[in-house]
Amino acid sequence: MGKVIVVTSGKGGVGKSTSTANLGTALAVLGKKVAVVDADVGLRNLDVIMGLESRVVYTSMDVLEGVCELEQALVKDRRTKDLYLLAASQKNNKNDIQPEQMKKLCLELKETHDYVLVDSPAGIEQGFQNAAAGADDALVVTTPEVAAVRDADRIIGLLQNMAINNLTLIINRLSPEMVKTGDMMEPTDIIDILSIDLIGVIPEDKEIVVSTNRGMPTTYNHKSDAGQAYKRIAQRLEGEDVPIPEFKSGGFAGWVGKLFKG
Amino acid sequence: MQNEPRPTVELKGFRDGMRLIIDPEASMDQIESAIMERMTNLGDSLSGLTMNLDLGSRVLNDEELIHLKNLLNENYGLEVKQIIGDSEDDPGRTESHQIAGVPALHGNERVYDQFVPANEETRFIRHTLRSGQIERALEGNMVILGDVNPGAEVVAAGDVIVLGALRGVAHAGALGNTSSVIFALNLLPTQLRIGRFITRAPAEQRRRQRTEIARVLDDAIIVEEYD
Structure with missing residues (x-):
């Protein structure tokens, strides 16, 4: 029996889908059987980010309506073994699916996969409720911005109300230079407010734009800082003790070397 | 009056x-x-x-x-x-x-x-209040054993005591009692309200933790270091 993890944030544009695609890929590269589920009904894009758009035939809606079997709707990744995508319907909207239905889908998927990563839509409405319905754990994604942290805090409260208590935090798009000059929130400031465990920090990386447009997760790019950071999160999810580098304002000259050259 | x-x-x-x-x-x-x-x-x-x-x-x-x-x-x-x-x-x-x-x-x-100063009962909240969460004690005081995060709100008819960081909004004396106080181990509020008075945090950001108490003096909310 695997684990269902919802990837969520509250605020839009902080990197939920990018994180889902990259972590799903990184976990599959580690030899795990992974299903990534796009829960953003009506605004799907996980298939695009993973470069699987042209292979989507059925969606989660088709499975729920009995048009096809779950196995038929799972799109096999073209590069990595044991990585599957369940796409969202583009024709429907978020209220066409009920939390109970999502729960059932997740239960079925985790019987045959080690990890089920559910990519949540932004917001706290039914789309989010659906995405979190079947989750065992949650990865909360934020960027080092006050608005994103505020929304993450709201989402954490809602997840705790849903009795999802194993919550970990991904800080995305951190610019080490800006943290150094004191122009960006430090991870410690963010953790201070959110008071959940940090599972990884993804540095700002232009490669993400390129890889997202090409439909090729940066995890495959050994030169990408972000891609490598996602790989380390996958290792941490697998229980490996991979230290998280410290990002602090001032006197951090050491960390870049430690993190990316070491 | x-x-x-x-x-x-x-x-x-x-x-x-x-x-x-x-x-x-x-x-x-x-x-x-x-x-x-x-x-x-x-x-x-x-x-x-x-x-x-x-x-x-x-x-x-x-x-x-x-x-x-x-x-x-x-x-x-x-x-x-x-x-x-x-x-x-x-x-x-x-x-x-x-x-x-x-x-x-x-x-x-x-x-x-x-008219009761409404400080007879005290309600305890034993967790952090997150954005969007609101807790009230209209029969008396409120004690939070945790933080009050930005976007969260705590309202009491009497005093508000936060044994943690107060970063959100606190309203003491919410039914009109201006002798109520707001206390926090780390007072960094978005806004403070006591009775009908409202004040907001100064624009500059403060890093150092400071234990402070807010009360009404001469029709304005003042904040003093607590020791």
Whole structure:
């Protein structure tokens, strides 16, 4: 029996889908059987980010309506073994699916996969409720911005109300230079407010734009800082003790070397 | 305070709960707009609570009463529990008010100077309040064993004590008691309210943790280091 993890944030544009695609890929590269589920009904894009758009035939809606079997709707990744995508319907909207239905889908998927990563839509409405319905754990994604942290805090409260208590935090798009000059929130400031465990920090990386447009997760790019950071999160999810580098304002000259050259 | 004109509506805490006291001289329109004005500062702080409507010598017909009751309920989530009045012109109105589904009391027991500072009970919250969460203690004080994050709100009729960081909004003396205080081990609020006074955090950001207490002095909220 695997684990269902919802990837969520509250605020839009902080990197939920990018994180889902990259972590799903990184976990599959580690030899795990992974299903990534796009829960953003009506605004799907996980298939695009993973470069699987042209292979989507059925969606989660088709499975729920009995048009096809779950196995038929799972799109096999073209590069990595044991990585599957369940796409969202583009024709429907978020209220066409009920939390109970999502729960059932997740239960079925985790019987045959080690990890089920559910990519949540932004917001706290039914789309989010659906995405979190079947989750065992949650990865909360934020960027080092006050608005994103505020929304993450709201989402954490809602997840705790849903009795999802194993919550970990991904800080995305951190610019080490800006943290150094004191122009960006430090991870410690963010953790201070959110008071959940940090599972990884993804540095700002232009490669993400390129890889997202090409439909090729940066995890495959050994030169990408972000891609490598996602790989380390996958290792941490697998229980490996991979230290998280410290990002602090001032006197951090050491960390870049430690993190990316070491 | 004695010389100030009596407000059209007043919200006060009494031993039997919260009362909305209405100026008997005011017109329905005045009452309505005064309620809206009085509630603006409270946001939805009072939603889900019950209150008594104190009409004094004012006589309202059923229609007006139902209208007020619905206004309070639909806009602010307040439920009218009892009508209190002391009109002598209309001895039959106690029965008439029952029509609105609200029991009525004759106001002989309505004593204004029995206003309770509302610091008798203390409610404890043993976790951090996150953005969007609101906790109230309208019977007394509130103690939070945790943080109050930005976007969260804590409201008390008496004092607010945060044994953690207060980064959100705190409202002490929410029913009008300006002798209430707000205390936090780390006071970094978005906004502080005591009674009818409001203050916001200074624009500059502070990093060092500081234990402080806020209270009202000369019609303004002041913040002092606590030691």
